[in-house]
Ligand SMILES: Nc1nc2c(ncn2[C@@H]2O[C@H](COP(=O)(O)OP(=O)(O)O)[C@@H](O)[C@H]2O)c(=O)[nH]1
C-alpha cells in the first residue's frame with residue numbers, strides 16, 4: 001500500500017484505506033472514493049499542490065493534506081497504460 | 084400554496100432549472116458553489132401556485148460548510164411538500180447517493196434527470212422509466228439550459244406535492260445494519276417526544292451514522308435512556324464502525340442503480356476535446372501562465388476595444404453639452420450650468436467608461452461559465468494553502484474583481500472558518516469593478532499608450548500580491564482549528580451560451596447604469612451646487628482678469644473652501660485639495676471620484692470648452708500623482724457595502740472595522756512612501 005501522493009500520474013489505483021477522521025471519510029464517500037474502488041491518477045502538482053484523479057468519468061482535485069491520508073494500491077497490469 | 088425545494092449536487096444545474104421554471108434570473112456558473120444562499124421563486128402548474136426554493140448544492144445531508152448547512156436546514160426545518168432533486172445524468176451515482184438518503188426523509192420526492200445532452204454526448208443513455216420503477220418515485224427528464232422538459236416537470240412536481248405520498252422504497256443495508264436500524268427505529272417510535280422534527284426512520288439512520296448535530300438535539304430528552312441502551316447494545320454487537328459502513332453501502336447501492344439504468348455506448352477511441360485541453364492546462368507550467376495571459380488579455384481588450392468606444396461616448400456628451408449651452412446659455416445660464424457642468428460632467432464622466440466596464444463584465448461572466456474558475460483553484464491550491472488560504476478561496480477572489488459583496492458571500496464555500504475569515508479580510512485588495520474606471524482614467528492620463536494595459540494589469544497584480552502577503556502575516560492572528568480540506572470537483576468545460584453571456588453581462592451593466600442614475604446622479608447635483616455656490620460678489624469678480632474668473636469662482640465656493648481646509652492632511656501624500664475632495668466623495672461610491680473631478684473641471688473651464696478628463700489631469704498633475712492615486716484606490720479606499728456584508732458574514736463588526744482601519748492606514752502609508760521616494764527620484 002502506498003500513499004496517493006506517491007503514485008505516478010497515469011496510474012490506475014485501488015483505494016485501500018483512508019486514515020483521516022469521519023468527516024473526511026464521509027466526504028470522500030460522497031465523491032465515490034470508497035474502499036475497494038478503482039480510480040485513475042491524472043496529475044500530481046508540486047509545491048504541496050493537489051492530486052487530480054478521475055473517478056466515474058469526472059475529475060476531482062484532492063488537496064495534498066488529504067491525499068497523504070489516502071492509501072492505495074496500483075492496479076496490476078494497468079499501470080502505465082494511460083501514461 | 085404548494086411548497087417545493089430544489090436540491091442536488093453542486094453544479095447539477097439546480098439554479099438553471101430554477102430560472103427556467105420560475106423565470107427568475109439567478110446567477111448560474113460552471114463551478115461548484117455558485118449558489119450560497121436560498122433563493123425563492125414560484126410557478127404555476129395546472130392552475131395551482133407552487134413556491135420553489137433554490138438551495139446550495141450538497142453531496143449528502145451531513146453539512147460540512149456553511150452553504151451546505153443552509154440546504155439541510157431548509158429541508159428539515161421548512162418541510163416542503165415536495166423535494167425536487169436535480170440529478171446530473173452524466174454523473175448519476177453521485178446524485179443517487181443523495182437520493183437514497185432523501186428517501187428516508189419520508190417527504191414526497193421528484194427526480195429531475197438533468198444534463199441529458201451532456202450524458203448523451205458522453206455516450207450514456209439513462210432510462211428514466213427504469214429508474215422510476217426501481218426507486219418508486221416519479222422521474223422527469225430535462226435539459227435545463229435549453230429549457231427542455233419544463234412543462235412536464237412542472238406537472239409532475241404539482242401532482243406529487245398534491246398526492247403527498249412519501250416514497251416507500253428503502254435502502255437494504257444488509258444485516259446486521261438493517262436489524263440495528265429497525266431496533267433504533269422502534270425505540271424511537273416508543274418515545275414520540277424524541278422524533279419531533281423527523282420521521283423515526285430518518286432519525287435512526289442518521290443516529291447510526293453518527294450525526295452529531297442530531298444526536299445533540301435529542302440528547303437528554305424524555306425517552307433518551309432506552310435509546311442510549313439500544314445504541315450500546317448495537318455497538319457491542321456490530322462494532323463502532325456502523326457510520327462508515329452505512330455510507331459505503333449506500334454509495335455502493337447508488338452506484339449499482341446507476342449502472343443498471345444506464346446504457347453505455349462503447350467508449351470512443353478518441354480522447355474528448357475537453358480532456359485534451361485539460362492535459363495541457365491542468366499542468367501548472369502551462370495553466371498558470373495561461374490564466375495570467377487570459378487576465379491580461381481582458382485588460383488589453385478593455386483598452387483596445389473599449390477606449391475608442393468610450394471616446395465616442397465622450398464626443399456625444401460633448402455635442403450634447405454644446406447644444407444645451409446653445410439653447411439655454413443666454414436664457415438661463417444657471418440651468419445651463421446645472422445641466423452641463425453638473426449632470427453631464429458628473430454622470431457623463433462615469434458613463435464614459437461604460438464600454439470598458441461592459442467588456443470587463445463580459446469577460447468575468449465568460450470565465451465563470453466556462454469552467455476556468457475551478458481549474459484556477461486547482462492550479463493555485465498548493466500556493467494558497469502555504470499562505471494560510473484555502474484553494475477554493477481562488478473562486479471568491481476572482482469574483483472580487485466584479486464586486487466585493489457577492490465575493491465575500493461566496494467565501495461560504497470555504498469549509499474552514501479560519502481560512503474563510505482570512506479570505507474575507509483580504510478581499511478589498513481584489514479590485515472591484517467600481518475601481519476599474521478610476522484605474523482606466525488614471526492609467527490613460529499618465530501612462531504612455533503602449534504601456535497602458537500592462538500598467539492596469541500591474542495594479543491588479545500588486546493588489547493580489549499584497550493580499551497574499553497580508554494573509555501570511557495574519558495567518559497566526561486567527562484562532563487555530565481543524566484545517567479545512569480541499570476537495571473540488573472539476574466540471575467539464577462548457578461553451579458559455581450566447582444567451583447566458585448577454586444576459587448576465589447586461590444584468591451587471593444594468594446595475595452600473597442604475598448606480599449612475601441614482602447615487603452618482605444625486606451626488607453630482609449636490610457637488611455641482613457645492614462647487615457653484617456661494618458666488619463671489621460681482622464687484623469682487625470684476626477685479627479678476629477674465630481668464631482667471633472660473634478658477635476664482637471655484638475657489639470662492641463651498642468646495643473650494645473645503646478643499647483648502649483639508650489640504651494640510653493631504654500634503655504629505657502629495658494630493659491637493661481638488662483631489663482630496665474627490666477622495667472624500669469616493670467614500671460614498673468610488674465612481675464619485677470621477678464625477679467630482681468632472682464637475683470641478685467643467686466649472687473651471689472657460690465656457691463651452693471641455694477637453695477630456697484624462698487630458699486635464701495630465702496637464703495639472705505628474706505621473707507621481709497618478710501612481711499615488713492608483714495606490715490609494717488599490718489599498719485604502721473603503722467601501723461601506725463591503726464592510727456591511729463583512730460584518731454579516733463574519734459575525735464580527737470588530738473584524739470589519741479592523742479591516743477598514745488597517746487597509747486605510749496601510750494605503751496611506753504606501754502612498755506616503757511612494758510619494759517621498761518619487762520626490763527623491765525627482766519625479
Ligand atoms: N449542457 C448543459 N448544461 C447545463 C444544463 N443545466 C445546467 N447547465 C450548466 O451547468 C452549469 C451549472 O449550472 P447551475 O445551475 O449553476 O448549477 P447548480 O450549482 O446546481 O445551481 C452552468 O454552466 C449551466 O449553464 C443542461 O441541461 N445541459
Ligand SMILES: [Mg+2]
Pocket residue numbers: 097098099111117118138139140
Ligand atoms: Mg446554484
